[in-house]
């Protein structure tokens with residue numbers, strides 16, 4: 001039996017699930033000990049390696065988190081909000097580090113994580129990449145330097161299968177801009193313009209979402225002034241950047257006290 005932390009991946013057949021499984025299998029710092037899919041999914045009960053179109057790897061895909069979590073040290077979860085809350089309760093009982101990449105979480109979902117974080121480490125971020133997390137810091141700094149004569153818009157583009165908008169990353173960037181300005185995003189958020197919207201509210205932080213094709217994820221933070229504009233941009237071309245961040249978070253969490261953390265904590269930014 002290896003001493004390397006054992007990791008479970010939820011949403012194993014998903015875009016991020018498969019990326020994570022490949023990364024962990026190739027890693028010298030962790031081992032893959034479980035794979036979870038939703039009840040009724042045709043991968044459940046199958047060997048994971050074969051389900052992914054390769055050689056058998058001895059990991060059976062299960063829809064039972066209790067089975068998968070026994071003997072694990074961390075779970076990496078890129079699924080859907082309700083599923084993530086259910087996983088958080090079980091991960092807390094098993095004292096596993098829970099890395100949450102799932103976006104589209106509402107206030108109730110986020111509130112439900114609080115009691116879980118009393119028992120286990122939770123690392124949650126709408127974007128696990130180094131580049132985006134650094135961009136949040138730059139956004140905060142620029143927003144702090146400019147007054148409300150500068151309109152702030154977060155523009156994001158993603159593939160045509162994405163189900164939530166604005167993206168988790170866009171919301172992180174919007175929160176960073178709000179923090180820099182010393183306001184709350186909840187009170188100044190403007191999104192979903194259509195029809196006779198009226199003029200832009202001074203001081204609003206706006207969101208625009210593009211969906212199409214296979215775009216991995218692109219984010220601009222636009223500061224639009226009179227006669228000049230500043231654009232801070234991140235372009236993701238490979239989902240591996242998110243998977244690498246998530247694995248880093250799972251390993252980082254192994255010696256931390258229970259609580260809620262984000263990627264700024266993990267990356268030391």
Ligand SMILES: NC(=O)C1=CN([C@@H]2O[C@H](COP(=O)(O)OP(=O)(O)OC[C@H]3O[C@@H](n4cnc5c(N)ncnc54)[C@H](O)[C@@H]3O)[C@@H](O)[C@H]2O)C=CC1
Pocket residue numbers: 010011012013014015016017036037038039041078079080083100101102103104125126127128129168242
């Ligand atoms: N934080 C970050 O860095 C990133 C976050 N994401 C987010 O991760 C989530 C997943 O993204 P994708 O992999 O592109 O989606 P996807 O749709 O390809 O995969 C989601 C998987 O979760 C599975 N699933 C749903 N409910 C489940 C349940 N109750 N139990 C087990 N499995 C369940 C689905 O069957 C599917 O295989 C989205 O919320 C997305 O926005 C995606 C990329 C990066």
Ligand SMILES: O=C(O)C1=N[C@H](C(=O)O)C[C@H](O)C1
Pocket residue numbers: 103126127158162166167168169170216217218
């Ligand atoms: O759904 C995606 O694909 C992505 N989701 C995250 C988000 O909502 O920001 C991160 C990344 O942009 C890809």
